[in-house]
Amino acid sequence: MKPDLRKALENNVLIGDGAMGTFLYQMGFPVGISYEEFNLTAPEVVADVHRRYIAAGAQILESNTFSANFDKLSKYGLESKVEEINRAGVRIAREAAGADAYVVGAVGSIRGGKRTNMSTKELKQYFAEQISILLDEGVDGILLETFYDVEELLIALSRVRKLSDIPVICQFAVEDVARTLDGYTMPEAFRILQQKGADIIGFNCRTGPNGIMRAVESLSGQLSVPVSVFPNAGVADYVDGEIRYTAKPEYFGQMAVRFADLGARIIGGCCGTTPEHIQEISQALHGYIPKPIDRTPVMELEAPIVIQDSLEGNIEDDDREPNLVDLVKQRHTVIVELDPPRDLDIKKFMIGAKALKTAGCDALTLADNSLAVTRMSNMALGYLAQAEIGIKPLIHIACRDRNLIGTQSHLMGFDALGIDHVLAVTGDPAKFGDLPGSSSVYDLTSFEIIRMIKQLNDGVAFSGKPLKQKANFQVGAAFNPNVKYLYKAVERLEKKIAAGADYIMTQPVYDPKLIVAIKEATAHLDTPIFLGIMPLASGRNAQYLHNEVPGIQLSEEVLTRMSGLEGEEGRAMGVTIAKELVEVAMEHFNGIYIMTPFMFYDMSVQLMEYVWEKSGRELSPLFRS
Structure with a gap:
C-alpha cells in the first residue's frame, strides 16, 4: 500500500x-x-x-x-x-x-x-x-x-x-x-x-x-x-x-x-x-535524492493577521464588499481624486494613494487626461493602486480620446483588471490641452457611453453581439451645478440617470447656499450624489479656477478670503474653507467627493479626517494597515 x-x-x-x-x-x-x-x-x-x-x-x-x-x-x-x-x-x-x-x-x-x-x-x-x-x-x-x-x-x-x-x-x-x-x-x-x-x-x-x-x-x-x-x-x-x-x-x-x-x-x-x-x-530525476524540506516557520509577514482577516471576510460572507452605491446609502462615504502624473515618476502618486487609504478613503478616483492635458494612464495607475495598496479605484473614461473600438476595448480591460467603478465624461476638447494638434474623437456622447457601458453589464458588446459573460460596472455621471439655471442642469442629469447612471459626482462647489439648492433640486432623485469639494491651494489658484476653468465658480467671499495667500498659509485657509463646505454637504448628502489640488494629498487627508470626526466613524486598525 x-x-x-x-x-x-x-x-x-x-x-x-x-x-x-x-x-x-x-x-x-x-x-x-x-x-x-x-x-x-x-x-x-x-x-x-x-x-x-x-x-x-x-x-x-x-x-x-x-x-x-x-x-x-x-x-x-x-x-x-x-x-x-x-x-x-x-x-x-x-x-x-x-x-x-x-x-x-x-x-x-x-x-x-x-x-x-x-x-x-x-x-x-x-x-x-x-x-x-x-x-x-x-x-x-x-x-x-x-x-x-x-x-x-x-x-x-x-x-x-x-x-x-x-x-x-x-x-x-x-x-x-x-x-x-x-x-x-x-x-x-x-x-x-x-x-x-x-x-x-x-x-x-x-x-x-x-x-x-x-x-x-x-x-x-x-x-x-x-x-x-x-x-x-x-x-x-x-x-x-x-x-x-x-x-x-x-x-x-x-x-x-x-x-x-x-x-x-x-x-x-x-x-x-x-x-x-x-x-x-x-x-x-532517476535516483535523485532531494534535500530535506526546511520545516522552520518562515519569517512572519509584515501584517499576516490583517491579510488573513481581510480575506476571511470575503470568503466567509456570502456577499462581496459593498459597492459605492450600496455603501453611500448606508453611511457617509468619501471618494478622493488624485491626478495621475504628467511624467513617468509615480512615486509621489503611490505615496499619496497610500496616505489616502490609511485615512479611510472609500475609493480613489482618477481623471482621464482632464483639461485635455496628457497624463499617465489612469487604468494602469488604478490597477497598481488596487493591487499594491488595496484601495478601490474609480476610473474616469472620456469620450474625447477613443473611438467605439477603443472605448469597448478599454472597458473590457477594466473588467479583466477587476476595476468595476467608472465615471463617464465627455472630456475637454483636445485643442485646448497640451497637444492642440491632437484630434478629439467624440464617437459617443456622455449619455451614449453610459448606455453602452450598461449594455456590457447585460452581456452585449457595442456591436450588439452577445458576450460570453457579463460585466459588472457601476457607472457614474458628472453633474455641473455651477450654472445660471440649476433646473436645466438637473434636467440634463435626469437624462443621464435614464441612460443608466448609478451615481452622480458633481463639479466642486464653493457656496454653502448652492449645496442646499442642489439638494432641493435633486430631492426627487433616488440616485446617490457625491458632492464635489476641492480645497483651494492659494489665492492665485482661486483666481484661476474662477476665471479660467469651465464649470467652476467661486463666491466673492471665498475669493476675498483667499486673496493674496500663498504656500502653507494659502493651503491652510483652503482647508478651512473646505471644512465649512464639508459640514454643510454632510447635512444633505452622504457622498463626499474630494478633489486633491496639485498632489497636496495631505489636504485631502485633513478633510477626510474631518468627515470621519463629524460622522462619528472610527477606523479599525485593520483598515489603517
Whole structure:
C-alpha cells in the first residue's frame, strides 16, 4: 500500500503527468468542445492518455476534471452531468494508475483570472459540489490549479478543508510576475495558503519552465512546504492553422533537475506537454535524492493577521464588499481624486494613494487626461493602486480620446483588471490641452457611453453581439451645478440617470447656499450624489479656477478670503474653507467627493479626517494597515 502523498514527498521528488486538453488537441480532437465530457463519451481515449503518462514515468495522475464544474459545463449544456463526469474522471484515472501511482482530483479556477460578477456564494456552491464528488470517489489528493488570485483559491481550499483532511495541492498561474492578480506577493500568498491548510503549493500554466523558474526563485529561503511545478511547453504559436508549443522534451529534462534543486517535490507539465516531456523529466530525476524540506516557520509577514482577516471576510460572507452605491446609502462615504502624473515618476502618486487609504478613503478616483492635458494612464495607475495598496479605484473614461473600438476595448480591460467603478465624461476638447494638434474623437456622447457601458453589464458588446459573460460596472455621471439655471442642469442629469447612471459626482462647489439648492433640486432623485469639494491651494489658484476653468465658480467671499495667500498659509485657509463646505454637504448628502489640488494629498487627508470626526466613524486598525 502506497504511503500518504504528504509522507511520500518527505524524501522523494514525484513525477506528475502532462497536459490532457492540448494533448487531445494534438491527437486530432478539435477545440471548442468539452474534453471533460470525454469521460462519458470517449472514456477509452482519456484512459489511453493516462496510460501513456504512466508508461512515461508519471507517479501522479490528474483526473480529467479540470473544468468539470457547474459553471464551465453549463457552457456546453452539460451542467446536469457534473456528478457523472467527475465520478467517471476519477475512475478512469484510478484504473490507469494501478496500485502505485497517485490520483489527484483536478479542480480549476472558475473565474479564470477575470473579476466576474459571480458571487462568493456561487463560487462556494460550485466548488463544494465538484470537490465533494471527487472526495467521495476516493482520490489521493485534491489539485487546485491555474488560480490567479488568493481569494478564489482560498474559497476552493476552504471547501476542501470543511470536508476532509486529504492532501491538497494549490497552484497559481503566473506569467513572469511576482504577484497574484489581487496584489499579494508570492511569499505572502504561500504563507496565507499554508496557514489555511495547503500541503503543497506551486505553479502551473501561463508560462514555460523559465517563467516558473523565476517565480520559484523569488521564494528562495521562504519555503516551508513542498513545491509543485507544472510548466507549459513554452509559448504557444499558431502555425498553418494549428496551435503548437516549442519547448522540447529534452529541455524539460534539464529544467527538471534545476527545479528539484530549488526544492520542487512534484514536477510535471501543463499545456503543450506530452508523454515525451514527462519521460525526459522522469529519466533526468532517476535516483535523485532531494534535500530535506526546511520545516522552520518562515519569517512572519509584515501584517499576516490583517491579510488573513481581510480575506476571511470575503470568503466567509456570502456577499462581496459593498459597492459605492450600496455603501453611500448606508453611511457617509468619501471618494478622493488624485491626478495621475504628467511624467513617468509615480512615486509621489503611490505615496499619496497610500496616505489616502490609511485615512479611510472609500475609493480613489482618477481623471482621464482632464483639461485635455496628457497624463499617465489612469487604468494602469488604478490597477497598481488596487493591487499594491488595496484601495478601490474609480476610473474616469472620456469620450474625447477613443473611438467605439477603443472605448469597448478599454472597458473590457477594466473588467479583466477587476476595476468595476467608472465615471463617464465627455472630456475637454483636445485643442485646448497640451497637444492642440491632437484630434478629439467624440464617437459617443456622455449619455451614449453610459448606455453602452450598461449594455456590457447585460452581456452585449457595442456591436450588439452577445458576450460570453457579463460585466459588472457601476457607472457614474458628472453633474455641473455651477450654472445660471440649476433646473436645466438637473434636467440634463435626469437624462443621464435614464441612460443608466448609478451615481452622480458633481463639479466642486464653493457656496454653502448652492449645496442646499442642489439638494432641493435633486430631492426627487433616488440616485446617490457625491458632492464635489476641492480645497483651494492659494489665492492665485482661486483666481484661476474662477476665471479660467469651465464649470467652476467661486463666491466673492471665498475669493476675498483667499486673496493674496500663498504656500502653507494659502493651503491652510483652503482647508478651512473646505471644512465649512464639508459640514454643510454632510447635512444633505452622504457622498463626499474630494478633489486633491496639485498632489497636496495631505489636504485631502485633513478633510477626510474631518468627515470621519463629524460622522462619528472610527477606523479599525485593520483598515489603517
